[in-house]
Amino acid sequence: MRKEDCFYVGTIVNKFSFKGELLVKLDTDEPETFLEMESVFIAIGKKLVPFFISSSQLHKSMLLRVKFEDVEDEAAAEALLKKELYLPLSFLPPLEGNKFYYHEVIGFKMIDEVHGDIGIIEYINDSTSQVLFEVQKGDRQLLIPLNDHFIKKVDRENKEIHVATPEGLVELYLS
Incomplete structure (x- = not known):
C-alpha cells in the first residue's frame, strides 16, 4: 500500500497501559467513525505496515484507545509512539453537495x-x-x-x- 492511496487517520501519542495499549490522536471531527476499524496501516520508516486491531474505544473525546494484535507489552508499544496511522482512500464515505475531501x-x-x-x-x-x-x-x-x-x-x-x-x-x- 502506498501513502498516496491512503488518508491520514491520526498519530499514536501515548502508551495507555503496560499491556501494549496505545492512545491515538485522531484527525477528525467524528471520532466515533473510527471505532469499527479492523486494521490500519502504520507508517514505519518509508513503508506502511498493516496492524490488526483487537479492540478500540474512545478515550476523552478525540483520543482512540487501541489494542493492536501482537503488541503485548510496553516495549512493543513504545516502538510505535509518534507513528502515523493511515487507511485506504476507499474507506472514506462519499461526500455530497459542497463538501469535499x-x-x-x-x-x-x-x-x-x-x-x-x-x-x-x-x-x-x-x-x-x-x-x-x-x-x-x-x-x-x-x-x-x-x-x-x-x-x-x-x-x-x-x-x-x-x-x-x-x-x-x-x-x-x-x-
Whole structure:
C-alpha cells in the first residue's frame, strides 16, 4: 500500500497501559467513525505496515484507545509512539453537495463568478493558519482561501469548483 492511496487517520501519542495499549490522536471531527476499524496501516520508516486491531474505544473525546494484535507489552508499544496511522482512500464515505475531501478536488478547474476560469487546483495547503487552494493559471500561482462562504458549487461531474472570491483577490495575481 502506498501513502498516496491512503488518508491520514491520526498519530499514536501515548502508551495507555503496560499491556501494549496505545492512545491515538485522531484527525477528525467524528471520532466515533473510527471505532469499527479492523486494521490500519502504520507508517514505519518509508513503508506502511498493516496492524490488526483487537479492540478500540474512545478515550476523552478525540483520543482512540487501541489494542493492536501482537503488541503485548510496553516495549512493543513504545516502538510505535509518534507513528502515523493511515487507511485506504476507499474507506472514506462519499461526500455530497459542497463538501469535499482535499485530495478529491486536485485537478479540478476553479471557476470564479466574476473572472471565469482562474486555473487548476494543484494542491490544498493546510499547513498555514488559513487553508489555501493553490491554483495554477499558466505560469502564475493563485492562493485562494478555502472558505465555505467563497465556495458556491462543487461540480464533481465536470471537475469544477465554482467560487465567489473577494473583490480584488484574483486581480492581485492576474493583473
